[in-house]
Amino acid sequence: MTINTRRASQRRLAGLLGLALALQPAAGLAAIGTESAATTSTSEELQLAQRRGGGGGSRGGSRSGSRSSSRSSSRSRSSSRSSSRSRSSSRSSSRSGGRTGFSNYSGSRSGSRSSNRSSSRQTTRSNRQGQARTNSTNRQSNRQSTRSNRQGQARTNSTNRQNNRQSTRSDRQNQVRNNSSNRQNNRTDRVNSRQNNRTDRVNDRSKTRRDAINNWDRYGKGWYSGNNWYNNRPWNSGWYGGSYYNNWGWYPGRAAAWGVASLATFGVINSLVNTAQSNEVSYIVVPDSEYSLYYPSVTATGDVVTFEADDGDSTARFYADCRQGTINGGTPGNANEAQLLNAACQVAFGQ
Numbered sequence: 001m002t003i004n005t006r007r008a009s010q011r012r013l014a015g016l017l018g019l020a021l022a023l024q025p026a027a028g029l030a031a032i033g034t035e036s037a038a039t040t041s042t043s044e045e046l047q048l049a050q051r052r053g054g055g056g057g058s059r060g061g062s063r064s065g066s067r068s069s070s071r072s073s074s075r076s077r078s079s080s081r082s083s084s085r086s087r088s089s090s091r092s093s094s095r096s097g098g099r100t101g102f103s104n105y106s107g108s109r110s111g112s113r114s115s116n117r118s119s120s121r122q123t124t125r126s127n128r129q130g131q132a133r134t135n136s137t138n139r140q141s142n143r144q145s146t147r148s149n150r151q152g153q154a155r156t157n158s159t160n161r162q163n164n165r166q167s168t169r170s171d172r173q174n175q176v177r178n179n180s181s182n183r184q185n186n187r188t189d190r191v192n193s194r195q196n197n198r199t200d201r202v203n204d205r206s207k208t209r210r211d212a213i214n215n216w217d218r219y220g221k222g223w224y225s226g227n228n229w230y231n232n233r234p235w236n237s238g239w240y241g242g243s244y245y246n247n248w249g250w251y252p253g254r255a256a257a258w259g260v261a262s263l264a265t266f267g268v269i270n271s272l273v274n275t276a277q278s279n280e281v282s283y284i285v286v287p288d289s290e291y292s293l294y295y296p297s298v299t300a301t302g303d304v305v306t307f308e309a310d311d312g313d314s315t316a317r318f319y320a321d322c323r324q325g326t327i328n329g330g331t332p333g334n335a336n337e338a339q340l341l342n343a344a345c346q347v348a349f350g351q
Contacts, residue, residue: 224296229273230350235300240322240349241266245342248325250332258335263342264288266350273347283310289339298347305348309340320344 223232230237245251245263255261264287272284273295283292290312297308303323308315320327322345332338 222296224273224298225277227274227277229277230270233300233348235348237300237349238351240345241351244323244345245325248331251325251338254331255335255338258338260288260335260338263339264346266346269343269346269350284343286336286339286343289336289343291336291340291343293340293343293347295347298344300348303349305344307344307347309344311336318344322349 223229223234226232242262242265268287269284272287276282276284276295282296283294285291286293286309292310292312294308294310294315297306297317299306304319304321306317306319308317310316318328318340320341322341325331325341327337327341332341
């Protein structure tokens, strides 16, 4: 009964010890002290029982007691180990922050770390959100700037194209005008060149014709062949002069319209005839006209004279009334005919 009682007592102590270790480290330490006291009292009871019993009983009791004692010691060691493990577990639990909630220090450290992590997460989240807003703002600004640049470049390109088109159109129009002007100038030059060539050919033909008909002996020797030819004229002469052509009714108005200030005098015509005689030339060039007068051909009947003249294209025979101021039956049509009429009258009747 004593051994069983001790075993039961030990079991109860072990259970109490486990419970104390599970509840609090200080309670575990108290249970360890109680177990040591119980173990000591149990050893004393075993020694008293051995003294009371006999020899065989003593041996049996001694053996039984020693076995019980060894078992108790073994259980005591086991309990000690369990207590150590409980203490180690308690310390480990205390270090890791304690799930039981009995360690204020571990809990505060765990709460601080959790608070730091939460604050760090919030800061990171806030930074990310701020960075996202900044990136969005930057992208929007970049898009707007890019759009503005593209629109500005498009306007610039459009303006440049318009300017280029206007410049090209202006250049083309100028080129067209220049080409037209050049063509007109070329046509004018060709016309002038043809006209000049025609004039030159006419002059050449006239000169050739004059040379052909300008035979000094063609008219024979007559009143015109001497130095005093004006005194050798076989008709009534010496009465024509400036007073007559100024009395022609048509002369003042038409002369002003033609720009003719005066007609050639007898002195000018006399000098031309004398020079032609000296050079054995049968014509004189009428002053301020296109005609050449063949002075040996001049003949007079009353106030009417006939003569031959060359207008540069052909030689023609004319008749004129020196008192009335007509040629071929009418008034002169231009300044050339007026000068020819006056020259023929000067040769025939001049003084």
